[in-house]
Amino acid sequence: MPHHGAKRPPSQAGDAPIPDLHTLLDDLDRTIRADGDWGTPASYIPELARIDPAQFAISVVTADGQLHGAGDVSTRFSVQSITKVFTLAIALGRAGDQLWQRVGREPSGRAFNSIVQLEQEQGRPRNPFINAGAIVTTDEVLCGRAPRDALAEIVQFVRTAAEDDNIHINNAVAASETAHGHRNFALAHFLASYGNLKNPPEMTLGTYFHHCALEMTTAQLAMAGRFLMGAPGGPRLLSTQRIRRLNALMLTCGHYDGSGDFAYRVGIPGKSGVGGGILAIVPGKASIAVWSPGLNLYGNSNKGTQALEIMPKKMNWSIF
Numbered sequence: 098m099p100h101h102g103a104k105r106p107p108s109q110a111g112d113a114p115i116p117d118l119h120t121l122l123d124d125l126d127r128t129i130r131a132d133g134d135w136g137t138p139a140s141y142i143p144e145l146a147r148i149d150p151a152q153f154a155i156s157v158v159t160a161d162g163q164l165h166g167a168g169d170v171s172t173r174f175s176v177q178s179i180t181k182v183f184t185l186a187i188a189l190g191r192a193g194d195q196l197w198q199r200v201g202r203e204p205s206g207r208a209f210n211s212i213v214q215l216e217q218e219q220g221r222p223r224n225p226f227i228n229a230g231a232i233v234t235t236d237e238v239l240c241g242r243a244p245r246d247a248l249a250e251i252v253q254f255v256r257t258a259a260e261d262d263n264i265h266i267n268n269a270v271a272a273s274e275t276a277h278g279h280r281n282f283a284l285a286h287f288l289a290s291y292g293n294l295k296n297p298p299e300m301t302l303g304t305y306f307h308h309c310a311l312e313m314t315t316a317q318l319a320m321a322g323r324f325l326m327g328a329p330g331g332p333r334l335l336s337t338q339r340i341r342r343l344n345a346l347m348l349t350c351g352h353y354d355g356s357g358d359f360a361y362r363v364g365i366p367g368k369s370g371v372g373g374g375i376l377a378i379v380p381g382k383a384s385i386a387v388w389s390p391g392l393n394l395y396g397n398s399n400k401g402t403q404a405l406e407i408m409p410k411k412m413n414w415s416i417f
Contacts, residue, residue, distance in 0.1 A: 115413055122155055122167035125408055129153050129168075129389070129400050136391025136399030139371040144273035145175060148373075150391035153400050155408070156315035158384045160328035166316055173312040174388050175270050177370030178209070180308045181231040182325070182343060183255050186335055188225075188234040196237060199293055200230045202346060209353040209396060210280050212287065220291020224350040226368065229284045235305040236294050244304045251308045258334060259321035264313055271310035278306060315374070315386040322376045322384035325366075344378055348416070355395030362406045364415035369397040377405055379414045 135150040156166040188196055205223040207214050215222060215229045222230035239247045248266070256262050274281075285298035294301055313321070324334040325344060335343070347366035352359040359367060367377035373390035375398055385408070389400035409415060 116411060118157060118159070118165050118412070121408065121411055122157065122165055125155065125404055126153060126167040128407070129404055132403075134399065135389065136393055138373065138390045139392060139396070141277060142270070142273050142371070143277065144267075144270045145177075145372055145390070148174075148390045150389070153387075153389045153404070154315040155385070155387045155404055156319040157386075157408075158319045158323055158326075160326060160331070160382050162323075162330070164316060164319065166319075168315075169388070170316050171314055172388075173314055174374055174390065175267060175309070175370070175372035176311050176313050176318060176374050177309045177372040178226065178228075178231065179318065179368050179370040179374055179376050180251070180255070180311050181226050181234070182347065182368050182376065183258070183321075184231065184238055184251055184308060185225045185234050185346075186339070186343065187250060187254055188237040189339060190335075191240070192237050196225075196234070199237070200225050200233045202350075204349050204356055205353060207354055210284065212280065212283055215284060215287050220288055220293045222288075224346065226346065226350045227353060228281055229288060232281070232285055232288060232301060232305055233293060235308065236288075236296055236301045239296050239301055239304050244300060244307075247304050248307050252311065254334070255311065255313075255321055258324050258332060259313075259317045260332075261317050261320065264311065264317060266307050267310045267312045268307075270312075271307045274306040274310065275303070278302065281305070309370075313374075315388050318374060318376055318386035318388075319384045322378060322386065325378045326381060326384050328381050344380060347378065352397050353395060355393070355397050358395070359397070359402065359405075362402070363409060364417050365405075365409055366416070367405065369401075371396055373398045373401065375401045375405060377409075379409065380416060382414060383412075385409075 139145045154168040344366040351368040377385040387401035393399040
């Protein structure tokens with residue numbers, strides 16, 4: 098990596114010079130804050146609804162291990178559905194390809210908590226990132242042990258990926274989700290009615306609500322995403338084949354019914370959460386975490402999506 102301030106040559110003739118990443122992130126932070134359209138925090142989880150939307154952070158870990166950031170990078174936030182990436186990795190480790198008999202791999206085209214689609218498809222969720230699919234993968238991780246032990250494995254996996262033990266579950270957020278998670282309870286009971294839960298719905302949901310309530314900073318989240326980069330010298334928590342498959346699912350399903358729009362605008366795999374975070378991966382090059390709690394009409398971070406449309410383009414990062 099060049100020193101801050103240095104200019105790298107364009108990757109192809111005619112391209113604009115690739116800027117210094119540190120300078121780019123500082124400029125991006127100012128650009129994002131200059132526009133007052135912050136979006137609206139998730140209203141159906143009271144602990145999230147009360148968060149000030151006018152916050153923004155971005156952290157980037159490059160393939161050589163350097164961490165860059167700008168904005169509110171020391172602020173912890175509820176990563177919510179981003180943990181579905183980690184639980185899926187664990188579930189695949191436990192069940193292998195047999196997991197796909199319980200959950201599909203196709204984009205949903207519907208909201209992340211759709212009940213209609215689950216009923217139409219006879220209790221087999223369309224993919225592991227919509228809520229019903231994530232409940233199934235959590236159920237797989239839970240099989241044969243107590244919720245406490247399943248949660249311990251999930252938290253430890255995230256800590257190992259981030260190389261940081263200071264990552265914890267926010268019990269107040271978990272309690273808020275449990276008290277107001279009526280639709281998720283409906284989804285779980287639908288799954289159980291079709292024989293697609295191995296554990297009692299309340300037990301699986303308790304585990305699900307708690308792992309979604311993990312709190313992290315963007316720096317921690319970007320570090321945790323390095324294993325999906327597949328860069329030389331990076332952490333090896335999964336096989337290369339599974340890393341590719343996880344990235345493919347993040348690209349096609351990681352933003353629910355906004356996944357196609359995100360792929361078109363940003364061009365890299367990403368997984369969002371209703372806490373306002375997004376984890377995005379540039380295979381072989383970078384792990385990016387953004388956070389801004391206000392959401393857009395798809396339920397994804399409004400400013401986070403905007404930042405991810407700008408920054409990779411300037412860095413000439415795309416899988417296409």
